[in-house]
Amino acid sequence: MISITKTGILRVYDSEKMLVETFGKNSVRVRVTKLDKFTNENWALIPQEEIIPEIELTYSKKQENEQKVNSEEKIETDGAVLVNGNIKVIINNAGKLIIKNNQDKILLTEFESNRHTSLKIQSRQLKGLRGGNFSASLKFDSDPNEKIYGMGQYQNGIFNLKGCVLEMAQRNSQASVPFMYSSLNYGFLWNNPSVGRVSFGTNITEWEASSTKQIDFWITAGDNPSKIIETYMSVTGKPPVMPEHGLGFWQSKLRYQTQDELLTVAREYKKRGIPLDVIVADFFHWTLEGTWAFDAEYWPDPAAMVKELTEMGTKLMVSIWPTVSIYSPYYKEMKDKGYLVRSENGVKINMLMIDPTSFVDVTNPDARNYMWQKAKDNYVKYGITDFWLDVAEPEFTSCDFENYRYHKGSCSEVGNVYPVMYTKTFYEGLKQEGVDAVNLVRCAWAGSQKYGALVWSGDIPSTFESLKTQIVCGLQMAIAGIPWWTTDIGGFHDGVVDDSDFQELLIRWFQYGTFCPVMRLHGNRLPLKAPMSKVGGGRCGSGADNEIWSFGDKNYHIMKHFIEIRNKLKPYIRKLMDDSHKKGTPIIRPLFYEFPDDTDVWDINDEYMFGEDILVAPVVELGMEKRNVYLPNGTSWIDVNSGKKYDGGQSVECLTPIDVIPLFVRESQDKLIECLI
Numbered sequence: 001m002i003s004i005t006k007t008g009i010l011r012v013y014d015s016e017k018m019l020v021e022t023f024g025k026n027s028v029r030v031r032v033t034k035l036d037k038f039t040n041e042n043w044a045l046i047p048q049e050e051i052i053p054e055i056e057l058t059y060s061k062k063q064e065n066e067q068k069v070n071s072e073e074k075i076e077t078d079g080a081v082l083v084n085g086n087i088k089v090i091i092n093n094a095g096k097l098i099i100k101n102n103q104d105k106i107l108l109t110e111f112e113s114n115r116h117t118s119l120k121i122q123s124r125q126l127k128g129l130r131g132g133n134f135s136a137s138l139k140f141d142s143d144p145n146e147k148i149y150g151m152g153q154y155q156n157g158i159f160n161l162k163g164c165v166l167e168m169a170q171r172n173s174q175a176s177v178p179f180m181y182s183s184l185n186y187g188f189l190w191n192n193p194s195v196g197r198v199s200f201g202t203n204i205t206e207w208e209a210s211s212t213k214q215i216d217f218w219i220t221a222g223d224n225p226s227k228i229i230e231t232y233m234s235v236t237g238k239p240p241v242m243p244e245h246g247l248g249f250w251q252s253k254l255r256y257q258t259q260d261e262l263l264t265v266a267r268e269y270k271k272r273g274i275p276l277d278v279i280v281a282d283f284f285h286w287t288l289e290g291t292w293a294f295d296a297e298y299w300p301d302p303a304a305m306v307k308e309l310t311e312m313g314t315k316l317m318v319s320i321w322p323t324v325s326i327y328s329p330y331y332k333e334m335k336d337k338g339y340l341v342r343s344e345n346g347v348k349i350n351m352l353m354i355d356p357t358s359f360v361d362v363t364n365p366d367a368r369n370y371m372w373q374k375a376k377d378n379y380v381k382y383g384i385t386d387f388w389l390d391v392a393e394p395e396f397t398s399c400d401f402e403n404y405r406y407h408k409g410s411c412s413e414v415g416n417v418y419p420v421m422y423t424k425t426f427y428e429g430l431k432q433e434g435v436d437a438v439n440l441v442r443c444a445w446a447g448s449q450k451y452g453a454l455v456w457s458g459d460i461p462s463t464f465e466s467l468k469t470q471i472v473c474g475l476q477m478a479i480a481g482i483p484w485w486t487t488d489i490g491g492f493h494d495g496v497v498d499d500s501d502f503q504e505l506l507i508r509w510f511q512y513g514t515f516c517p518v519m520r521l522h523g524n525r526l527p528l529k530a531p532m533s534k535v536g537g538g539r540c541g542s543g544a545d546n547e548i549w550s551f552g553d554k555n556y557h558i559m560k561h562f563i564e565i566r567n568k569l570k571p572y573i574r575k576l577m578d579d580s581h582k583k584g585t586p587i588i589r590p591l592f593y594e595f596p597d598d599t600d601v602w603d604i605n606d607e608y609m610f611g612e613d614i615l616v617a618p619v620v621e622l623g624m625e626k627r628n629v630y631l632p633n634g635t636s637w638i639d640v641n642s643g644k645k646y647d648g649g650q651s652v653e654c655l656t657p658i659d660v661i662p663l664f665v666r667e668s669q670d671k672l673i674e675c676l677i
Contacts, residue, residue, distance in 0.1 A: 002080045002091065007048075009080045013095055016126070020097075024051055024235040026085035026220050029191070030097065033214035034126045034134065043191050043417065044236045044446035045218060051235060087186075087221040096123060099186075101221040107186045108219070111139035111204055129211060133413060136192075136209040138217070144202040146184055147602055149590065150479035151198070152177030152444070153457060157469040159476075159590075159605035161200050168196040168208075168416065169401060170393035173458030175444045176416055177480035179232060183592075183602065187228040189218040189236070189446060193417035195401045210402075211412040225479075225593045226585070232481055233584025237450025239483055240427075242577040243436045245315045245386075246454070246484075247570045248277030249563045250520035252317075253546035254492075255282035257532055259299040265547055266314050274548075274560060275567055276314045280388060280522070283319045284540035289357050290324030290331060292371070293378035295537035302382045310383070317386035317440065318379055322371070322394055322422060323350075323357035330374070334360070339367035341394070342405045350404070351397045354539055359394045362421040363414065364407035372429035380433060387426050389441040392419040419443035420451065427451035440520075444482050449584075454484040454518055462491030462502060462523065467509050468620040472605050474516065478586035478593075485588070486518040490546075496526045497544045501622060503551050504658065507558055511661035512618040514562045515610040517577075517587040521546065558659045568675040576611045587611065595632035598649070604630055613669040614676070617654070617662040626655050629662050636667040640676045 002011045008021030008028070015034045023029035023045065031038050079092045087107075090098040096110040110123040126134035148161040153175040158164055161180070168176045168190070178190035178198070190198065194209035207217070218235065222228040251269065256262040262281060269276040287295045294302050309316050324331050324340060326349075334340050340358040341350055349356045361367045375387070396404065404411035406418070423439050428451075430437040437452035444455045457473050460466050470487045477485045490506040513519045525544035532538040544550075548559040579585045586593070589609040591601035607617045607629060615637065617629040631637045633649035640663040646652055654662040665672045 009082050009089075009091065011080070011091055011095060016095075018091070018095070020082055020089050020091065022082070022084045023048065023218055024220065025231055026087050026222060027218060027231060027235065028082065028084055028087060028089050028220075029216070029218045030089075031214050031216045032124060032126070034128075035132075035213060039213050043193055043216070044189060044420075045191060046235055046237055046450075086223075087219065099219060099221075101185065105184075107182070107184055107221060108188075108205075109141045111141050124215060126215065133211045133213055136194075136196075136212050136215050138207045138215055140205045142201055142203055142205045143184065146182055148180050148182055148200050150177070150180045150476055152480045152482070153455070153473045153477050155457075155460065155466075155469055155473070157465075157472050157605075159472050160603060163200060163202060165199045166197060168194075168198060169399070170416055170419060170443050170445070171399060172391075172393060172395050172442065173460055175419070175455060175477070175482075177444055177446050177448075177477065177482060178416075179236075179446055179480045181225060181228060181479050185223065185225075185228065186219060186221045187232050189232065191216040191218050191446070193414045193445060195412050195415050211410055213413075224596050229479065229481065229586065229593075230584050233449075236447045236481055238582070238584040239449045239580055240452050241436050241581050242484070243438055244574075245277040246438045246518055247566075247573045247577070248275055248519070249566055250278040250280065250317075250518065251276055251547065252280035252282065252520060252522035254522070254524040254543040255284065255540065256280075257298060257529070257537075257540075257542050259294075259301065259305050263305060263308060266309055266312055268547070268549070269314075270312045272549075272560075274563055276312070278315045278317050278386065278520075279309065280317045281319060282388070283321060283390060284354075284537040285318065287536040288325045288328050289321055289353065289355060290328035290334075290360075292320060292374045297535075298532070298537055302384075306382045306384060315386050316384055317388050318384055319388040319390055320375060320426075321391045322360040322362065322389075323353065323391060324360060325355040325357050327355055331358075334367070334370065337366070337370075338407065339364060339370055341411075344403050344405055344410075346403070349397075351391075351395060359396075361407050362418060362425055363409075367407070368421065368425040368428075372425050375426070376429060376433075380429075385430055385433065385435045385437075387439055389422055389426060389439050392422050392441045392443040394418060394422075416445050418445075419453075420445045420448050423448055423451040423453045438484070440486075444477075446481065449482050449484065452484075453482065454486065455482050456485070456520070456522075457487045459492040460488065461493050462495035462505060464505055464508070464620055464622055466491050467505065467512065467618070468606060471512070471608065471618060471620070474588050475590045475605070475608055478588050479590065481584070483580045483584070483586045484517050486516050486520050487513065488522040489513040489520060490523045490525075492523050494526065495523050497546075497550055503555055504622060506551060507555055507658055508619045508661075510559050510562055512616070514566050514661075515588070515614065515616045519563075519566050521548070525550075561659070565676060572611065572613075572672065572675065591615075591630075591632050595634050598633040600630065600649075601632050613666050613672060615664040617664075619656045619661060624656055626653055627662065628652070629654050629664070631664060637664040638667055638670055638673065639664055640673050643673075
């Protein structure tokens, strides 16, 4: 049976219910369940009443069985049709979905095995699990020539995801953000936080959820990548206003062991005349995980520290972990109140770092309030409002996702939403304090961006291969709707301070980091420093020095020069951030985002646009003295380093001595060159 609802079409057949609804401009949401009703969870999607109405209402008045709704809908003898602007959804007489654009071109068709064979493979399945949930799968026929981008951050270096199988689960350096953009000009959100996987095969695209109550996806169609991404951001949320200190240079390392050490570094930047926007107090400035407060032995006067930093024009960011040591004074209370992640089997220990710990269950609103109140009492009172939300996946010591349970459901069912709720905890707390939040966080899911999530790419190797991979990660995150993104400049693991090869890597990464949404120097440099004591924060060791003067005079002057470039670019970056806040526009963009009609750019993964006017071509190999740069067709380009002008649609060779990164600007924006030299 098919009927028209207030917002769409409902099909009921046997035990299955399928609801196809308009949801935003040129977009529809589809849900399928075998329960008696659909869940009310919007997950990544903003409730409809919060979305600014942009839909042009169209009605058909020809047939008696048509009703006026927020789209054009028809009930026909062989199924039903819903049209919302650029998108058309057909439910055929077998109950299969066919999705087209406004030129009647097929974008997606549910797989029908019986068209081809007698295999009886179902396009969508909800298989019952103990406890009432289902394992779910959804199959679409696949265009083998389609190119696919987005899906978040995977450390595989693959740009066009066609042919990939991706785990949809959160891990350190992996952020599963299940939105894909297709070169067929549609965007698809798998609106389900269950642990699962997706296969972008040449024959079939298949989405899978290990435990869920319903299939839930959202799809939009448009004319080009920018319109599709902006539509997606309009229904999942846009980032807030980036605070001014987010635009400049951030200094960090593993880890400043004392208040005096951190202040000494900040004073040295001030003495050298180098603006320092943010400096970071990393983990174990606390006594124990789950105290969320300075260890008074090593950080005796936070108020004086913040006051001095503020006078120098520097903000202090502090590291927060969602771990609670079994020795924390709050552990028993949090356990008794159900504020900690539970284990289905075995001991209730989620992670081993220095002490055995459990994670705060941030899917529980009471647990979120409890954690925020501790942070407010111990940090905000000093004027500290920038938080580094580490271990946000959360990073279980053993990633047996089926063994953990949250307030909101099992990890298998809702686990991927954890980083959203973690970031939301601090965003909402800071909002109550009247503060524009920028939360540095190690993971994200769809919708994280609206809570001020600045995602960094996790604990990655200090190698040129890793640098090249991060370029791809940043572009995929941008397409997946996470505009605020950064990396550990130089990588995190195994960078030796006095090694010449590492120093070259650091300089190339520093150049790349200048043209990321946030420029942040961090890493666990070698040789390591020993712990200072056997108690409190002193139990944790540290990495070697990681300031720009730590790597020799020549490298210091190169890095200083690129900090100067970053500061001169602040008005340009401010505009990019404001556009992102207003429209959801990414800061860094694949070339095809700006030049979709140039077929040569769709596979280029080592160049990108910083905003709409600056083309960046990082150096990603050791000893590289020159590299080719493709200049997209549709405009002329000026080489920042040589001043030469080139027509688009060609490759040019650029010399790349150690102090040079190839940069080009559109001819009409030649005034930008003054900021880049």
